[in-house]
Amino acid sequence: MKKKKEYREIVPSESWFKSTLVRITLYLLGLGIQEACNLDPRAKKEMEKLPDPFTFSIGIHDGIAATVQKKGGKMKYLRVINEKIQADLELRFKNLEYTYLAMTGRMSTPNLGYHFRQYIKGDLARMMTMIRIMNIAQTLLFPNIIVRFYIKKVPRLTVRTMINRVIAYINIFGLSAFK
Amino acid sequence: MFFMKDNTLPEYYEFFNSVKVISGYKALENIPYELSQLGAKKPIIITDKGIVKAGLIKHVIKSFQGTKITIGAVYDDTPVDSSNVVVDEIAEIYRQKGCDSIIAVGGGSAIDTAKGVNIVISEDSDDLLKLMGNNRLTKPMKPFVVIPTTAGTGSEVTMAAVIANPSKNVKMQFTSALMLPKLAVLDPRMTLSMPARITAATSMDALTHAVEAFIGPQKNPISDAFATAAIELIRDNIVDAVKHGGNADVRLAMANAALLAGLAFSNSMVGIVHAAAHATGGICHVPHGVANSILLPHGLDLYIRKSGEAKKALHLKQNIEKVLLPLAGPEQYMKVPARERAQGAVKAIRDLTANLNKICGLPVRLSQAGVIENSLPEIAQATINDGAIAFSPVEVSYEEALALIKAAF
Numbered sequence: 178m179k180k181k182k183e184y185r186e187i188v189p190s191e192s193w194f195k196s197t198l199v200r201i202t203l204y205l206l207g208l209g210i211q212e213a214c215n216l217d218p219r220a221k222k223e224m225e226k227l228p229d230p231f232t233f234s235i236g237i238h239d240g241i242a243a244t245v246q247k248k249g250g251k252m253k254y255l256r257v258i259n260e261k262i263q264a265d266l267e268l269r270f271k272n273l274e275y276t277y278l279a280m281t282g283r284m285s286t287p288n289l290g291y292h293f294r295q296y297i298k299g300d301l302a303r304m305m306t307m308i309r310i311m312n313i314a315q316t317l318l319f320p321n322i323i324v325r326f327y328i329k330k331v332p333r334l335t336v337r338t339m340i341n342r343v344i345a346y347i348n349i350f351g352l353s354a355f356k
Numbered sequence: 357m358f359f360m361k362d363n364t365l366p367e368y369y370e371f372f373n374s375v376k377v378i379s380g381y382k383a384l385e386n387i388p389y390e391l392s393q394l395g396a397k398k399p400i401i402i403t404d405k406g407i408v409k410a411g412l413i414k415h416v417i418k419s420f421q422g423t424k425i426t427i428g429a430v431y432d433d434t435p436v437d438s439s440n441v442v443v444d445e446i447a448e449i450y451r452q453k454g455c456d457s458i459i460a461v462g463g464g465s466a467i468d469t470a471k472g473v474n475i476v477i478s479e480d481s482d483d484l485l486k487l488m489g490n491n492r493l494t495k496p497m498k499p500f501v502v503i504p505t506t507a508g509t510g511s512e513v514t515m516a517a518v519i520a521n522p523s524k525n526v527k528m529q530f531t532s533a534l535m536l537p538k539l540a541v542l543d544p545r546m547t548l549s550m551p552a553r554i555t556a557a558t559s560m561d562a563l564t565h566a567v568e569a570f571i572g573p574q575k576n577p578i579s580d581a582f583a584t585a586a587i588e589l590i591r592d593n594i595v596d597a598v599k600h601g602g603n604a605d606v607r608l609a610m611a612n613a614a615l616l617a618g619l620a621f622s623n624s625m626v627g628i629v630h631a632a633a634h635a636t637g638g639i640c641h642v643p644h645g646v647a648n649s650i651l652l653p654h655g656l657d658l659y660i661r662k663s664g665e666a667k668k669a670l671h672l673k674q675n676i677e678k679v680l681l682p683l684a685g686p687e688q689y690m691k692v693p694a695r696e697r698a699q700g701a702v703k704a705i706r707d708l709t710a711n712l713n714k715i716c717g718l719p720v721r722l723s724q725a726g727v728i729e730n731s732l733p734e735i736a737q738a739t740i741n742d743g744a745i746a747f748s749p750v751e752v753s754y755e756e757a758l759a760l761i762k763a764a765f
């Protein structure tokens with residue numbers, strides 16, 4: 178028999194690669210939501226349905242999250258995640274692994290929902306609105322070949338989407354690089 | 357995943373239900389024992405005037421004879437649409453009388469109201485609005501017993517409730533596994549008095565639960581077992597239940613079917629048919645079961661047409677084909693050529709609703725159910741905004757939703 182002191186606590190280790198990748202993708206998604214609501218008329222229309230102010234947060238259960246806030250009719254990505262902000266609506270992946278698989282396009286977002294690997298805290302109807310905005314944000318940010326993993330039906334690639342995509346890239350990468 | 361196997365077993369699923377079920381002859385008489393096992397001594401009964409008038413409450417009260425459990429109060433003023441005002445009122449009575457458990461006796465409204473009361477009491481909150489939505493609840497609930505008097509909603513085994521807030525003009529949806537009752541009691545005496553048309557409508561609601569659960573993206577072997585068992589029971593008993601409501605065996609079979617369908621859909625969820633039925637109910641006040649009955653074949657038609665767009669792993673078309681087996685029985689199933697079975701399933705449902713229409717006047721078109729033509733666009737919009745649409749195996753656009761509603765009109 179082992180001695181009592183040999184039974185050690187196991188503090189969970191950090192998975193730096195996965196959590197960094199998730200952090201970056203969440204950051205892009207947060208900015209993507211902000212840009213989509215500014216640039217894309219469909220996303221703007223969806224956003225108008227949300228109450229004002231309204232906070233939405235997407236991330237890992239008990240972990241990092243990206244938070245966006247609608248205030249004064251504008252959607253803004255909150256760069257500094259303030260612990261005190263209680264989001265009105267939350268989408269949480271139950272584990273870092275699921276988040277990582279989802280963000281690298283190896284687990285589709287509809288599937289994550291169907292498999293209960295994520296949970297929603299808050300009003301489901303508002304979640305529908307946010308999902309539509311995120312779908313638009315994702316088509317804005319990522320090439321169609323990646324988007325295919327995230328949403329049920331990939332919209333046709335139009336010139337407008339291409340132009341918006343370029344503006345979004347400039348806004349996200351340009352601004353964040355020079356700020 | 358990358359390596360999706362072409363297998364009917366999902367790559368991953370979860371199933372949860374913790375409700376103890378008691379079904380059959382003199383099942384009510386078991387409630388005092390079960391309550392005592394849960395440490396409860398003073399339940400409040402939540403019901404409505406119709407149930408009291410039909411003499412159903414006396415069966416429940418009588419079942420407590422000779423036990424040590426006092427009924428704290430019988431609240432019989434639950435309105436047709438549960439509201440936060442009533443919930444607060446009942447919570448007040450519950451506290452005043454020192455109750456420690458809840459018994460809901462009735463249909464969807466009484467059960468949802470009771471769930472609301474349990475939330476208010478257990479969370480010790482005076483504002484339901486703050487707790488609205490998914491997974492907002494955190495505290496364990498009071499012992500909760502449900503005795504359904506309609507066979508349809510399956511609320512006795514589901515973890516959701518809808519409660520209206522008239523002053524804010526919103527329908528508050530609550531979902532949490534904590535809300536599951538501890539006990540569901542199916543006693544044939546309790547559903548005997550349902551009128552023919554309500555029987556038909558609520559049964560069609562149950563059938564819709566089972567069918568949508570069987571083809572939804574969250575389906576799994578456990579929900580499938582419950583869904584097919586429900587469909588078979590409905591197939592064999594629905595017409596008899598409508599025609600010969602006094603037959604206790606048939607009534608108990610339908611109550612079981614509704615419960616089984618509830619077990620299936622509370623895990624596998626419902627899709628486009630329910631989304632459209634919620635919308636039609638919300639805008640034109642079409643009863644939930646009636647709306648489902650009308651919309652079910654049209655929803656399946658849409659799924660069949662769009663089945664090519666669904667993810668391969670969902671096996672959408674094949675699942676609709678498979679529905680024909682429990683729906684029509686093995687002999688009929690074998691007679692239909694394999695490639696016509698999906699349409700065959702839709703036809704079997706159309707034949708059933710046409711028959712119910714003949715027997716008791718259950719509407720088969722939205723226009724017969726009080727829907728007016730210029731509300732169709734609004735219904736279509738509400739359909740694609742409904743939470744149930746998230747569990748549709750295919751993406752449904754506004755135009756497609758409108759076409760669906762128009763076809764059912």
Ligand SMILES: [Fe+2]
Pocket residue numbers: 509561565630644648
């Ligand atoms: Fe239903």
